[in-house]
Amino acid sequence: MVGELKGIRADKDWGDAGNQKFHAWPFSRISNLLTYKAALAGIRVIKVSETNTSTTCPLCDKRAKTARVRRGLFLHCGQAFNADLVGAYNILQRYLRETGRVLPDPAGVVGALARPAVNRFVWRKTTPKGREQGTFKQAA
Numbered sequence: 001m002v003g004e005l006k007g008i009r010a011d012k013d014w015g016d017a018g019n020q021k022f023h024a025w026p027f028s029r030i031s032n033l034l035t036y037k038a039a040l041a042g043i044r045v046i047k048v049s050e051t052n053t054s055t056t057c058p059l060c061d062k063r064a065k066t067a068r069v070r071r072g073l074f075l076h077c078g079q080a081f082n083a084d085l086v087g088a089y090n091i092l093q094r095y096l097r098e099t100g101r102v103l104p105d106p107a108g109v110v111g112a113l114a115r116p117a118v119n120r121f122v123w124r125k126t127t128p129k130g131r132e133q134g135t136f137k138q139a140a
Contacts, residue, residue, distance in 0.1 A: 050087070053086075053087040054074075055068055057086075058089045059076070
């Protein structure tokens with residue numbers, strides 16, 4: 001599945017330089033290459049609309065704009081979910097509905113928000129050129 005890219009540039013104003021860069025992106029070329037490469041591997045690519053997928057609760061199927069508290073956090077129906085997983089699950093739901101297949105249980109697929117791993121950067125030494133080096137250690 002791939003998101004429908006039609007109209008992605010509409011109503012966007014990122015200033016002169018930003019607009020020029022944004023309009024230079026080859027959206028249709030990317031989609032065509034993905035479809036072509038997938039076909040070589042025997043995979044079918046299906047375009048699915050992404051509209052409102054990141055603001056729709058996977059449990060109650062209601063749209064709640066305020067449920068996406070911040071990037072990465074979706075709070076609704078007394079549950080905390082990863083916002084990207086909510087969007088991905090809702091895209092999967094749309095695809096399965098269009099093909100007439102059974103929907104998986106959202107609680108098992110999306111799951112509760114896991115505690116993120118936190119790493120601590122530990123300085124090790126300075127190189128002869130003056131650049132500092134270090135390693136990441138798992139925080140306790």
